[in-house]
Amino acid sequence: MGVGVGGAVKTGVRGERWTGAEWDDGPLGRRERVRDGVRAYRMIAAMWIRSTMAYRASFAMTTIGNFVATGLDFLAIVLMFSRIDRLGGYSLPEIAFLYGLSAVAFGIADLVVGSMDRLGRRVRDGTLDTLLVRPAPVLAQVAADRFALRRLGRITQGLMVLGYALTALDDVHWTVLKVLLMPVMVVSGGAIFCAVFVGGAAFQFVARDASEVQNAFTYGGATLLQYPPGLFAQDLVRGVTFLFPLAFVNWLPALYVLGRPYPLDLPEWVAFLPPLVALGCCALAGLAWRAGLRSYRSTGS
Amino acid sequence: MGSGRLYAAVAAGGFRRYATYRAATLAGVFTNTVFGVILAYTYIALWDERPHLGGYDQSDALTYVWLGQALLTTMCVMGTGFEEELIERIRTGDIAIDLYRPADLQLWWLAQDLGRALFQLLGRGLIPFAIGAWLFDLTLPASPLAWLAFLVAVTLGILVSYSFRFLVALAAFWLMDGAGITQMTWLAGVFCSGMVLPLNVFPGLLGEIVRALPWAALIQAPADVLLGRVDPLGTFAFQAGWAVALLGAGRLLQAVATRRVVVQGG
Numbered sequence: 001m002g003v004g005v006g007g008a009v010k011t012g013v014r015g016e017r018w019t020g021a022e023w024d025d026g027p028l029g030r031r032e033r034v035r036d037g038v039r040a041y042r043m044i045a046a047m048w049i050r051s052t053m054a055y056r057a058s059f060a061m062t063t064i065g066n067f068v069a070t071g072l073d074f075l076a077i078v079l080m081f082s083r084i085d086r087l088g089g090y091s092l093p094e095i096a097f098l099y100g101l102s103a104v105a106f107g108i109a110d111l112v113v114g115s116m117d118r119l120g121r122r123v124r125d126g127t128l129d130t131l132l133v134r135p136a137p138v139l140a141q142v143a144a145d146r147f148a149l150r151r152l153g154r155i156t157q158g159l160m161v162l163g164y165a166l167t168a169l170d171d172v173h174w175t176v177l178k179v180l181l182m183p184v185m186v187v188s189g190g191a192i193f194c195a196v197f198v199g200g201a202a203f204q205f206v207a208r209d210a211s212e213v214q215n216a217f218t219y220g221g222a223t224l225l226q227y228p229p230g231l232f233a234q235d236l237v238r239g240v241t242f243l244f245p246l247a248f249v250n251w252l253p254a255l256y257v258l259g260r261p262y263p264l265d266l267p268e269w270v271a272f273l274p275p276l277v278a279l280g281c282c283a284l285a286g287l288a289w290r291a292g293l294r295s296y297r298s299t300g301s
Numbered sequence: 302m303g304s305g306r307l308y309a310a311v312a313a314g315g316f317r318r319y320a321t322y323r324a325a326t327l328a329g330v331f332t333n334t335v336f337g338v339i340l341a342y343t344y345i346a347l348w349d350e351r352p353h354l355g356g357y358d359q360s361d362a363l364t365y366v367w368l369g370q371a372l373l374t375t376m377c378v379m380g381t382g383f384e385e386e387l388i389e390r391i392r393t394g395d396i397a398i399d400l401y402r403p404a405d406l407q408l409w410w411l412a413q414d415l416g417r418a419l420f421q422l423l424g425r426g427l428i429p430f431a432i433g434a435w436l437f438d439l440t441l442p443a444s445p446l447a448w449l450a451f452l453v454a455v456t457l458g459i460l461v462s463y464s465f466r467f468l469v470a471l472a473a474f475w476l477m478d479g480a481g482i483t484q485m486t487w488l489a490g491v492f493c494s495g496m497v498l499p500l501n502v503f504p505g506l507l508g509e510i511v512r513a514l515p516w517a518a519l520i521q522a523p524a525d526v527l528l529g530r531v532d533p534l535g536t537f538a539f540q541a542g543w544a545v546a547l548l549g550a551g552r553l554l555q556a557v558a559t560r561r562v563v564v565q566g567g
Contacts, residue, residue, distance in 0.1 A: 065485075072488065075497075076498045088349075212331070216335040
C-alpha cells in the first residue's frame with residue numbers, strides 16, 4: 001500500500017467509483033459527504049458501544065474511574081480552598097463555575113473526537129491505510145474509532161461541579177441573556193476543543209510520534225481555563241485569546257455571566273462571539289486535516 | 302560477575318529504548334513545560350493568598366512545581382512504564398518464557414526500569430526544569446552536597462516507584478485484566494505523590510496519611526531534600542523503608558505467583 005490519497009481509488013457509499021480531483025467536490029455534494037461522515041461515525045460508535053457493553057462490569061468500573069480521575073483536580077482546588085478564601089480574588093463557587101464549563105466543554109470534545117490522538121500511532125503502524133480504502137470519510141472513521149462511552153464520566157463530573165457552582169453563586173445577577181448564553185457556551189466550547197483535537201491529529205501526519213504535544217493544548221488548555229485569567233501573565237492570556245482562541249471556551253462568556261471585568265480590556269460583546277470563533281476554528285481544523293491527509297504517504301508496513 | 306554485567310546491559314537497553322523516540326521526548330518536554338507554567342501561576346496565586354503555606358515560601362513552591370514536572374515521568378507517577386508490558390506478558394502467557402530464563406524476574410525489570418528512569422530524568426526532566434528556572438524565581442541550593450542528597454532521594458524514589466509497580470503487575474496473575482488496577486494506581490499516584498498539590502499543604506489527618514504513604518517518596522521527599530526542608534537522613538530512611546518493604550512483598554508475591562503458572566502448551 002504505497003499510495004497517497006491523491007492516487008487512491010475511492011468508492012462512494014452508493015457504489016460509484018471516484019478518484020483524485022473528484023474526491024474534493026465529487027459526485028456526492030458537500031452536504032451529502034457530511035451526511036455520509038455522520039452516518040459512518042454513528043455506525044462505528046454504535047459498534048464500539050455494543051462491544052463495550054459486552055463487559056458491563058468493566059464498563060461501570062472504567063466510567064467510575066474516569067469520573068474519579070477527572071475529579072482529582074477539582075479536589076485539589078477544594079483542598080486549596082481549605083486554606084484560603086479567595087484565589088486571585090475569586091471565590092470557590094466562581095472558580096467552580098469556570099471549572100465546570102471547561103470540564104463539560106472539554107468532556108464533550110473528548111467523547112466525540114477524543115480518539116483522534118491515536119492518529120500518530122496509526123500512521124506509524126500502517127493501520128491508517130485500512131481506513132483509506134473504506135468507503136467512508138477517514139475523519140469520521142478515525143474520530144469514531146474506539147468510541148468510549150466511559151468518557152461520559154468526565155462530562156458528569158463537570159456537570160456536577162457546574163451544578164454546585166450554580167447553586168452556590170449568590171451574587172450573580174441573572175438575566176435571560178445569561179441563562180441562554182450557558183448552553184451556547186458549552187456547545188461552542190466543545191466545538192473549539194474538537195477543532196483542537198482534529199488540528200492536533202492533522203499535525204501528527206507530520207510529527208508521527210509527537211502526539212504528546214497535543215496533550216499540552218487539550219488537557220493543558222482545559223486546565224488553564226479552570227482558573228481565572230487574572231492569575232496568568234498577560235502575554236499568555238493574549239496568546240489564548242487572539243492566537244489560539246481557547247479564551248472563548250469559557251473565560252470571556254463566563255466572566256460576562258459572573259459580572260467580572262474582562263482581561264485585556266476587551267469590550268463586552270466578545271462574550272457572544274464563541275459560536276463564531278468555534279465555526280472558524282472548526283473550518284481551520286478541517287483545512288489542516290485535509291492538508292495532512294493529502295500529505296500522507298504510507299509507511300508501507 | 303556475570304549477572305552484574307547482564308543487568309547492566311538490560312539497564313542500558315532500557316535507557317536506549319526510550320532514547321530512540323526523540324520526537325516523543327521533545328513533545329513530552331513541551332507538554333511538561335506547558336503544565337509547569339500553568340501550575341506555577343496557580344501556585345503563585347495560592348502563595349500570594351497564604352504566604353508560607355505548608356512551610357514553603359513562594360519560591361519554594363515554584364521550585365516544587367518544576368521538580369514535579371521533572372520527576373513526573375522519571376517516577377512513572379501516571380504509570381505506563383514496564384508494568385503494562387509485564388501485565389501483557391502475564392495475560393498472554395509469555396511470562397512462562399521469562400521464568401525459565403537464567404535471570405531473576407524482579408531484578409531484570411528493575412534494571413530495565415532504572416535505565417528508563419535515568420533517560421526520563423535527563424531527557425524529559427532536565428530541560429523543563431531549566432526552562433522553569435529561567436522563567437521563574439526558584440530556590441536552588443548552591444552546595445553540591447544538597448544536589449547529591451537530592452540525587453540519592455531521587456534514586457530511592459525510583460526504587461519505591463518500581464517496587465510498587467512490580468506488585469501491581471504481578472496482581473495480573475490473579476486478575477488477568479490489568480486495566481482496573483493500573484487505573485487505580487494512576488489515581489493514587491497522581492493524588493498521593495503530591496502531583497496536584499504539595500503533600501505538606503494537605504490539611505489535617507488527610508495530610509498525615511498521604512505523607513506516610515509510599516507515594517510521598519516519589520516527589521515530596523526529593524523536593525523537600527533539595528529545598529533543605531527536612532533532615533535528609535530521616536527522609537532516606539523513610540524512602541528506603543518503603544523500598545525494602547515493597548521489594549520484599551514483590552519477592553514473596555513472585556514466589557507465590559510463579560507456582561501458579563500453568564503452561565497451557567499448544
